[in-house]
Amino acid sequence: xxxxxxxxxxxxxxxxxxxxxxxxxxxxxxxxxxxxxxxxxxxxxxxxxxxxxxxxxxxxxxxxxxxxxxxxxxxxxxxxxxxxxxxxxxxxxxxxxxxxxxxxxxxxxxxxxxxxxxxxxxxxxxxxxxxxxxxxxxxxxxxxxxxxxxxxxxxxxxxxxxxxxxxxxxxxxxxxxxxxxxxxxxxxxxxxxxxxxxxxxxxxxxxxxxxxxxxxxxxxxxxxxxxxxxxxxxxxxxxxxxxxxxxxxxxxxxxxxxxxxxxxxxxxxxxxxxxxxxxxxxxxxxxxxxxxxxxxxxxxxxxxxxxxxxxxxxxxxxxxxxxxxxxxxxxxxxxxxxxxxxxxxxxxxxxxxxxxxxxxxxxxxxxxxxxxxxxxxxxxxxxxxxxxxxxxxxxxxxxxxxxxxxxxxxxxxxxxxxxx
Amino acid sequence: xxxxxxxxxxxxxxxxxxxxxxxxxxxxxxxxxxxxxxxxxxxxxxxxxxxxxxxxxxxxxxxxxxxxxxxxxxxxxxxxxxxxxxxxxxxxxxxxxxxxxxxxxxxxxxxxxxxxxxxxxxxxxxxxxxxxxxxxxxxxxxxxxxxxxxxxxxxxxxxxxxxxxxxxxxxxxxxxxxxxxxxxxxxxxxxxxxxxxxxxxxxxxxxxxxxxxxx
Numbered sequence: 001x002x003x004x005x006x007x008x009x010x011x012x013x014x015x016x017x018x019x020x021x022x023x024x025x026x027x028x029x030x031x032x033x034x035x036x037x038x039x040x041x042x043x044x045x046x047x048x049x050x051x052x053x054x055x056x057x058x059x060x061x062x063x064x065x066x067x068x069x070x071x072x073x074x075x076x077x078x079x080x081x082x083x084x085x086x087x088x089x090x091x092x093x094x095x096x097x098x099x100x101x102x103x104x105x106x107x108x109x110x111x112x113x114x115x116x117x118x119x120x121x122x123x124x125x126x127x128x129x130x131x132x133x134x135x136x137x138x139x140x141x142x143x144x145x146x147x148x149x150x151x152x153x154x155x156x157x158x159x160x161x162x163x164x165x166x167x168x169x170x171x172x173x174x175x176x177x178x179x180x181x182x183x184x185x186x187x188x189x190x191x192x193x194x195x196x197x198x199x200x201x202x203x204x205x206x207x208x209x210x211x212x213x214x215x216x217x218x219x220x221x222x223x224x225x226x227x228x229x230x231x232x233x234x235x236x237x238x239x240x241x242x243x244x245x246x247x248x249x250x251x252x253x254x255x256x257x258x259x260x261x262x263x264x265x266x267x268x269x270x271x272x273x274x275x276x277x278x279x280x281x282x283x284x285x286x287x288x289x290x291x292x293x294x295x296x297x298x299x300x301x302x303x304x305x306x307x308x309x310x311x312x313x314x315x316x317x318x319x320x321x322x323x324x325x326x327x328x329x330x331x332x333x334x335x336x337x338x339x340x341x342x343x344x345x346x347x348x349x350x351x352x353x354x355x356x357x358x359x360x361x362x363x364x365x366x367x368x369x370x371x372x373x374x375x376x377x378x379x380x381x382x383x384x385x386x387x388x389x390x391x392x393x394x395x396x397x398x399x400x401x402x403x404x405x406x407x408x409x410x411x412x413x414x415x416x417x418x419x420x
Numbered sequence: 421x422x423x424x425x426x427x428x429x430x431x432x433x434x435x436x437x438x439x440x441x442x443x444x445x446x447x448x449x450x451x452x453x454x455x456x457x458x459x460x461x462x463x464x465x466x467x468x469x470x471x472x473x474x475x476x477x478x479x480x481x482x483x484x485x486x487x488x489x490x491x492x493x494x495x496x497x498x499x500x501x502x503x504x505x506x507x508x509x510x511x512x513x514x515x516x517x518x519x520x521x522x523x524x525x526x527x528x529x530x531x532x533x534x535x536x537x538x539x540x541x542x543x544x545x546x547x548x549x550x551x552x553x554x555x556x557x558x559x560x561x562x563x564x565x566x567x568x569x570x571x572x573x574x575x576x577x578x579x580x581x582x583x584x585x586x587x588x589x590x591x592x593x594x595x596x597x598x599x600x601x602x603x604x605x606x607x608x609x610x611x612x613x614x615x616x617x618x619x620x621x622x623x624x625x626x627x628x629x630x631x632x633x634x635x
Contacts, residue, residue, distance in 0.1 A: 232584075233618055256574070
């Protein structure tokens with residue numbers, strides 16, 4: 001009898017406790033948002049960009065990593081960040097630390113396929129004739145940069161050694177590294193929510209040179225950024241609201257709905273304003289997730305292309321056509337001049353609408369003949385949405401695509417920049 | 421959850437799944453016994469519910485007022501065979517929660533309710549005591565799984581009403597008091613859990629059970 005009660009109690013405990021687990025990866029570092037590059041002027045930043053071999057810390061970050069500086073604009077000021085991209089779906093986000101002696105950076109590291117995260121503190125040194133000393137900005141023949149320091153797990157003070165030694169410069173071949181959903185997926189526990197202004201500002205630190213954003217209309221016709229067709233807890237904080245996002249007005253969404261990390265759902269205009277004014281991104285792919293006229297999106301596209309041009313920015317903004325319905329919306333536009341589009345359908349449709357860019361899904365394979373034909377016609381060819389590191393490497397090494405759309409821009413960045 | 425705990429939970433579940441079969445166990449099989457009687461019992465009930473998990477109220481609201489209480493309504497049809505495990509369908513309606521507040525002196529109100537559509541299994545606890553005439557026979561455990569239709573209504577800058585489906589489950593414990601040959605009265609404590617939408621409510625209900633047919 002007692003055994004039965006125990007079994008019953010065990011079942012109840014199992015039911016109530018469940019096996020659900022909340023996964024979190026809180027960033028353990030608070031950025032100062034310092035403007036300027038501190039002790040890292042352009043020449044030093046350029047000298048640091050490169051492919052490095054890892055000695056201490058290779059068990060955690062792999063035998064080779066890529067270091068690359070990026071920046072965001074903040075009004076008239078610029079903030080610089082040093083990123084590290086690893087082969088095991090990881091990245092570092094670090095800022096200059098002027099209060100520390102020498103050339104120092106600090107920030108955090110993260111692996112995107114789990115919740116691993118931690119603090120990192122590094123200094124830039126130079127090895128000359130076997131002797132390591134602080135880097136002062138001048139490299140003589142035979143000198144080698146050594147970026148070293150400590151890293152840790154979680155928010156504990158870092159103590160594990162990390163040593164990265166400069167091996168070669170970054171691969172200079174032009175290649176578009178396009179980040180899905182404005183930078184990455186919310187489900188990968190990034191510091192900012194997908195399709196938010198905050199993740200757009202982060203995109204280049206995650207390795208991206210361009211972004212894909214998902215455009216939908218609100219009930220009152222405002223183009224906004226949102227991926228799914230419903231309000232749901234995968235993307236927004238719990239508030240009782242659910243159902244099709246098109247059922248809500250912009251005011252309702254702007255007032256009552258917050259994305260998972262607390263951000264507002266941005267309008268398309270806010271997103272493009274951020275890209276033009278605050279980032280160094282060179283490409284924006286406006287994925288058509290709406291049903292209705294494309295004219296409003298076209299007008300916004302042209303407005304921000306002009307603003308980018310006026311600001312001296314080399315920025316492409318293209319409307320993505322993922323379906324026959326989207327192609328029909330494009331064909332229905334009364335004026336198609338100055339409206340760059342990207343077609344995800346087959347080559348014949350791409351040619352029929354004279355799309356500048358063809359973007360097939362990656363599962364169709366390398367499509368060597370079609371890719372060569374489209375490139376010979378002067379079109380750019382991207383592939384989407386490729387997240388598997390092994391295939392990312394193969395597509396970069398063995399195909400002629402001009403860019404890859406991925407949820408893991410850091411992996412694409414690693415394999416592209418380290419390609420020899 | 422550690423691997424050992426997961427293993428223990430797995431063993432418990434596996435053993436638990438055998439309990440309904442063991443409840444039917446007889447030392448000697450009587451193949452001459454006539455089966456039955458069978459019945460279909462219809463239950464209707466109502467009571468009080470309390471929203472028992474976290475809820476989010478937008479930070480933009482001022483003077484917010486949250487209401488976690490509701491009046492649930494349940495309809496259940498249960499096939500009562502000559503063995504202890506019963507199976508049936510349950511639906512109804514329950515308020516999950518509501519909140520109201522103001523945004524720049526404009527009133528805002530959100531109301532969330534759920535309609536369960538569940539397959540339920542129920543079993544009296546006589547197997548615990550082994551005595552069919554004990555009070556345990558009047559106690560029963562009920563569990564079910566299925567879907568919840570989550571209804572959401574927003575009143576702010578117009579009205580938006582939406583319905584979404586959420587997978588979920590329900591667990592309940594009840595005591596049933598006979599009132600007559602066809603009527604019984606039950607007191608039931610139950611837990612509604614719409615897992616996908618993260619809505620859960622605890623309810624206490626009085627249910628009137630009516631034996632609809634018997635054969």
